Amino acid sequence: MVSRTATRLAADPPAIATAHFLAEADPYHPSANPDGYINLGTAENKLMWDLLEPVMTAPQSIHPSDIHYGQLYGTEPLRAGIAALLGRTWRARVDPTNLVVVSGATAALDIAATALCDPGEVIVVPAPYYAALNVDLVGRSGARLVPVSMADADGFALDPVALDRALHRLRHDGAVVRALAVTSPSNPQGQVHPAATLRELLRVATAHHVDVIADEIYAHCVFGSDRFVSMLDPDVVGGVLKADPNRIHVVWGFAKDFGLSGLKVGVLHTTGTATRAASRALAYFAPASTHTQALLRDLLADTVWVRRFLAESRQRLATSYRGAVADLTRFGIGYVPAQAGFTVWIDLRTCLPQPTYAAEHALWERIVGIAKVNILPGAVFGSPEPGWFRLCHALDPTLVHHGVARLAAMTGHARRSA
Amino acid sequence: MVSRTATRLAADPPAIATAHFLAEADPYHPSANPDGYINLGTAENKLMWDLLEPVMTAPQSIHPSDIHYGQLYGTEPLRAGIAALLGRTWRARVDPTNLVVVSGATAALDIAATALCDPGEVIVVPAPYYAALNVDLVGRSGARLVPVSMADADGFALDPVALDRALHRLRHDGAVVRALAVTSPSNPQGQVHPAATLRELLRVATAHHVDVIADEIYAHCVFGSDRFVSMLDPDVVGGVLKADPNRIHVVWGFAKDFGLSGLKVGVLHTTGTATRAASRALAYFAPASTHTQALLRDLLADTVWVRRFLAESRQRLATSYRGAVADLTRFGIGYVPAQAGFTVWIDLRTCLPQPTYAAEHALWERIVGIAKVNILPGAVFGSPEPGWFRLCHALDPTLVHHGVARLAAMTGHARRSA
Numbered sequence: 001m002v003s004r005t006a007t008r009l010a011a012d013p014p015a016i017a018t019a020h021f022l023a024e025a026d027p028y029h030p031s032a033n034p035d036g037y038i039n040l041g042t043a044e045n046k047l048m049w050d051l052l053e054p055v056m057t058a059p060q061s062i063h064p065s066d067i068h069y070g071q072l073y074g075t076e077p078l079r080a081g082i083a084a085l086l087g088r089t090w091r092a093r094v095d096p097t098n099l100v101v102v103s104g105a106t107a108a109l110d111i112a113a114t115a116l117c118d119p120g121e122v123i124v125v126p127a128p129y130y131a132a133l134n135v136d137l138v139g140r141s142g143a144r145l146v147p148v149s150m151a152d153a154d155g156f157a158l159d160p161v162a163l164d165r166a167l168h169r170l171r172h173d174g175a176v177v178r179a180l181a182v183t184s185p186s187n188p189q190g191q192v193h194p195a196a197t198l199r200e201l202l203r204v205a206t207a208h209h210v211d212v213i214a215d216e217i218y219a220h221c222v223f224g225s226d227r228f229v230s231m232l233d234p235d236v237v238g239g240v241l242k243a244d245p246n247r248i249h250v251v252w253g254f255a256k257d258f259g260l261s262g263l264k265v266g267v268l269h270t271t272g273t274a275t276r277a278a279s280r281a282l283a284y285f286a287p288a289s290t291h292t293q294a295l296l297r298d299l300l301a302d303t304v305w306v307r308r309f310l311a312e313s314r315q316r317l318a319t320s321y322r323g324a325v326a327d328l329t330r331f332g333i334g335y336v337p338a339q340a341g342f343t344v345w346i347d348l349r350t351c352l353p354q355p356t357y358a359a360e361h362a363l364w365e366r367i368v369g370i371a372k373v374n375i376l377p378g379a380v381f382g383s384p385e386p387g388w389f390r391l392c393h394a395l396d397p398t399l400v401h402h403g404v405a406r407l408a409a410m411t412g413h414a415r416r417s418a
Numbered sequence: 419m420v421s422r423t424a425t426r427l428a429a430d431p432p433a434i435a436t437a438h439f440l441a442e443a444d445p446y447h448p449s450a451n452p453d454g455y456i457n458l459g460t461a462e463n464k465l466m467w468d469l470l471e472p473v474m475t476a477p478q479s480i481h482p483s484d485i486h487y488g489q490l491y492g493t494e495p496l497r498a499g500i501a502a503l504l505g506r507t508w509r510a511r512v513d514p515t516n517l518v519v520v521s522g523a524t525a526a527l528d529i530a531a532t533a534l535c536d537p538g539e540v541i542v543v544p545a546p547y548y549a550a551l552n553v554d555l556v557g558r559s560g561a562r563l564v565p566v567s568m569a570d571a572d573g574f575a576l577d578p579v580a581l582d583r584a585l586h587r588l589r590h591d592g593a594v595v596r597a598l599a600v601t602s603p604s605n606p607q608g609q610v611h612p613a614a615t616l617r618e619l620l621r622v623a624t625a626h627h628v629d630v631i632a633d634e635i636y637a638h639c640v641f642g643s644d645r646f647v648s649m650l651d652p653d654v655v656g657g658v659l660k661a662d663p664n665r666i667h668v669v670w671g672f673a674k675d676f677g678l679s680g681l682k683v684g685v686l687h688t689t690g691t692a693t694r695a696a697s698r699a700l701a702y703f704a705p706a707s708t709h710t711q712a713l714l715r716d717l718l719a720d721t722v723w724v725r726r727f728l729a730e731s732r733q734r735l736a737t738s739y740r741g742a743v744a745d746l747t748r749f750g751i752g753y754v755p756a757q758a759g760f761t762v763w764i765d766l767r768t769c770l771p772q773p774t775y776a777a778e779h780a781l782w783e784r785i786v787g788i789a790k791v792n793i794l795p796g797a798v799f800g801s802p803e804p805g806w807f808r809l810c811h812a813l814d815p816t817l818v819h820h821g822v823a824r825l826a827a828m829t830g831h832a833r834r835s836a
Contacts, residue, residue, distance in 0.1 A: 001534075001665075001690065001692055001693065002533050002534065002692045002693055002696045003532060003533060003534060003535050003536045003539075003559075003696070004536050005532055005536070005559075006532060006533040006534075006692075006693075006696030006697075006699065006700065007692075007696065009696065009699035009700060009702075010692070010695040010696045010698070010699045017490065017702070020487065021489070042487065044486055044487060046482070046486070049482050049485075052485065053480075056478065056480040056484075056485060056709070057477055057478055057479070057480050058477060059475055059476060059477045060474065060475060060478065061475070062471075062474040062475050064464070064467050066474075066680060067467075067470065067474060067677070067678050067679070067680045067681060068462055068464070068679050068680050069438065069460065069462060069679050069680055070680050071439070072435065103521040103682070103704055103705055103706070103707070104705055106702065106703060106705075107703055107704060110703050114421060114423055114424060115420050115421060115424040116419075116420065116421060116424075117421050118421045118422050118423070121421075135702065139699075139702075139703065140558065140700075140703055141421075141423075247419075259485070260485050260709075261485070261486050261487050262484060262485045262486050262487055262488050262707070262708030262709065263485060263707050263708060263709050264521070264705045264706065264707050264708070265707070272419065274419055274420045274424075274425075274428070275419065275420055275424075277428040278420045278421070278424030278425065278427065278428045279424075280428070281424065281427035281428040281557075282424065282427060282558075284427075284435070284524065284553065284557070285524060285525055285528050285557065285558055285703075285704060286521055286525060286703060286704040287521055287522055287524075287682045288521070288682065288707065289521070289680070289681050289682050289683070289706065289707040289709070289710040290680030290681060290682070291474070291678075291680065291681050291707070291709070291710045291713060292707040292709045292710050295709060
């Protein structure tokens, strides 16, 4: 009774969302629910409420224009505020005209994919990759996601040479590749891509005549020593001969950098006339609330507050990351060093009886079902190798501490003496 | 460089939106901009700001759960509030589980169409119909909208017999018809469909095994003497043998009844297991802001305020409607009597040199371009007959007054002596 598209989507709910709501329905509490779930699966920043609360609960300055129809690709004042913020981060002038604001980064990714791809056309993504790309870039566009394995030698770091090889192979096989999608900083690993690597990636994309979709949703969550480099940074786009900036489409949003994942305000930056017109037309189906846009407009207008908030957020992320890896180290659990984001990519390969995804899945079921810790298995991120898991640290450190202890106990990692 | 879907969507922007932003960019003001546009084209209720302002600008009660990931088909408290409101209006128990809250009624219509239709499958709609259905039900789903002309004898009122004939003909022609879509109260005419007519429509749909999509976005905007009857009213769904309530999908939202068109909170009520699962999966791509959902949750919780607001809104709409039709009558411009909504369907047939849509379009261009009054021509509503226009009255009465005067002067309607 339902359409093929709907059947396909309903049959394959995003694994992250399913695990999230399972864990959130029965949350751990030290006294009230000691056997509840510890949710280290959802990439949310829960460290910033004390700074957000005054902003969120203050009387809002709302005018009639804030409750009536606004431009369905974002109000002008909010796009101006976002352009100013991203301009500083990207070290490039950002024209608000090129911003398409929609109800979340998922919608922005869907729009980028739908604007670029006809059903069956291919988007290549380095693996491991942000699990929901499987749905975001594919679910409604009908595009096909082709993961390309990065090598585990340096934590599955972005390797443009591997992408180049894959693009050659795909073309040889007759696939129509329309885009390379990359998360930057990377998710799940939390790596910051150096300018040289991004230049190389852009060179590959340019040579193969494919667009680049850069998901930069963690742009302001870099707590390591390396600087975040946007795909549109002059060091990247300016350093590649014949690179066409119109073929670079950047996604950003308020979910991660501002810890406002529920507000569902995402943005696509796209400069080509045709992709911009297409993206605006698609934005009509997923507009952001003008009431929420007014809140964010006022939030961004206070640039002093924004600078302090983002700096404080980076500090707290550094602390929560250090706490998590100290816990992991204490139990001898390996991980890929991160510089950004909310997550650590941890190594439980030695816990698998065989190096298979079936064994990984069985281990995951025990971790969630018995240890009641929600972390996500590598398979959902297209991990090139079984045994890796993603653990989120941007929350109450006692939860992380307790979660890692449960995980270690379940997987037979003994606490090391100091 | 862009996909076929995107090319199609970008080539055909919704006429209503285009005209709206043209008019809003250069608005009339008696002293500052006397030659500006008078926008009587956009169906917004601009009469209620004095009652909305205190709600919109009060400090919001926001908790951490209101800024983090919520169920992507709507938070539980908001769905409970909507279920209580719609339950009273529909005179039926509404289970919040069957509500899918998304970023606007457009998204809800898109989801209903995409859940039901594969590309090329047909949705039948009585014409004239809400212009944006052309995009909302079609743009992303790939469904095909087939308008069926209603007779002008009684203002193009809903005629299930004509729909029955059309469904027979379509089946005979080999089309796969999946749904009948109906706006109730009707838009553009503002008619309230009697229970007997809706029963008949449901009987037709049931006999032809097609679903019903009922757009009830104006449910609480009935200012005439007839009572609003939902498609799910016991008098309708209970009165049709073998009718399957799972095949009735109702769309509602806050844009019209609460005058909050910018907030983009729409809802789809669907009870079948498969359509509900499909709709939830599709909601993932167009979620509503939890910040705005919290506002509306608190607004609905104050049921006394809601009752007073909706009653006052109906009174003001009655007044603005009476003012508009008094103006029209004064100039001898005919119209279809309305009982609901923000618009009057006016008759400018005598102003066309020939009874063609080309003549209607030429007249429209003069009305917008020379008289600078934005009203929408019948063609965009699939009007069965050229010469009809839709005029909105739910705004400052002096604007309506002045707009009708401009329109009358342009079309050669002389003011009648009292």
